[in-house]
Amino acid sequence: MDFTEYFTQVFNDYTLRTITLGTAILGAISGMLGSFAVLRKQSLLGDAISHASLPGIALAFLLTGIKSTDVLLAGALISGLIGTYWIRGIVKNTHLKSDTALGLILSVFFGAGILLLTFIQKMPDANQAGLDTYLFGQAATLVESDVWLMSLVTGVSLFLVMLFWKEFKLNLFDADFAHSLGFNTKFLDLLISSLIVIAIVLGLQTVGVILMSAMLLAPAAAARQWTHKLGAMVILSGIFGALSGIVGTAFSASGDNLSTGPVIVLVAACFVLLSFIFAPGRGLLFRELRYRKNRNDLEMNKTLAFMYNIAKGHENISHPHSVRILNNFRGYTRKSLKKLIDKEYIRVYNNMWSLTDKGFRQAVNMYNQSEDSYE
The missing domain is CATH 1.10.3470.10 (ABC transporter involved in vitamin B12 uptake, BtuC)
Structure with a gap:
């Protein structure tokens, strides 16, 4: 049957x-x-x-x-x-x-x-x-x-x-x-x-x-x-x-x-x-997906934080000197870089990338929230 x-x-x-x-x-x-x-x-x-x-x-x-x-x-x-x-x-x-x-x-x-x-x-x-x-x-x-x-x-x-x-x-x-x-x-x-x-x-x-x-x-x-x-x-x-x-x-x-x-x-x-x-x-599947998402977000924020530390010491965050220092940085992944581009936190021109005003403000907010959590 x-x-x-x-x-x-x-x-x-x-x-x-x-x-x-x-x-x-x-x-x-x-x-x-x-x-x-x-x-x-x-x-x-x-x-x-x-x-x-x-x-x-x-x-x-x-x-x-x-x-x-x-x-x-x-x-x-x-x-x-x-x-x-x-x-x-x-x-x-x-x-x-x-x-x-x-x-x-x-x-x-x-x-x-x-x-x-x-x-x-x-x-x-x-x-x-x-x-x-x-x-x-x-x-x-x-x-x-x-x-x-x-x-x-x-x-x-x-x-x-x-x-x-x-x-x-x-x-x-x-x-x-x-x-x-x-x-x-x-x-x-x-x-x-x-x-x-x-x-x-x-x-x-x-x-x-x-x-x-x-x-x-x-x-x-x-x-x-x-x-x-x-x-x-x-x-x-x-x-x-x-x-x-x-x-x-x-x-x-x-x-x-x-x-x-x-x-x-x-x-x-x-x-x-x-x-x-x-x-x-x-579920184990969704837990793994959340873990990967959090890891990718962490890599993106780490890259953005490095850019902010470089850019905040220069009056012009798109100055060639700042851009050159940023492009010598290798602590990022292709996914994190693509996320930053999609969110318009950085821009890419002629294979060179630099921090945007929006990305700079996001990094400032991220640092302020981090300091408030320690207080």
């Missing part, structure tokens, strides 16, 4: 439509909430919570004996919330930093989850098969009810983010000031962390425990390169996440036996790479 055929069938084929909508919604909610994790400098939070949810999936199956998606995700949600609470408790009650607490919870919970899955696989009941798909995800198992659940959770999450937008924003950038104004910063932290946990749990079935943190962080990291405003970053993160889901699903459906989750993550990584290179504000 090629891309044209895919986009033709996506409106008619139930499976393709369900998977595409599910991955788009998951990418959007993950990207938007991931913006808060990135700006809070808790990039490992998504990784820790997704890994912490694995033992919840295993325990939910052991306690109920069924593989219902709702039951397993409920177990993952409880386990993820417990992991989040333990992370906060470790940071609050010990001298360990948040990154240490995140790594500790990630390792312990994931190890416990793998141990439980190994135990389940050795059970004589054949009903346990398929739980390991939550490690890497299996988007093909999405059904319409899952998409409706994702839509409902996304709507509720957006409502809560909009309702507490000012509080979230203030707590994100200056928690001490927010606390001094009377806001319950602990509640705000717990609320945004809970929303992130819910978004991660929703993505376990599609992307899996291992890769879910990339869905949370990659769109936000890409959006961060394009803007300095929180609102714009949240919107861009949602767009990048949704596009990652749609394009990744299209690639997966167009290829042979390509897992949807990993392809979606790779597409999100491409958005990050393109943003790192081409973003106007922080």
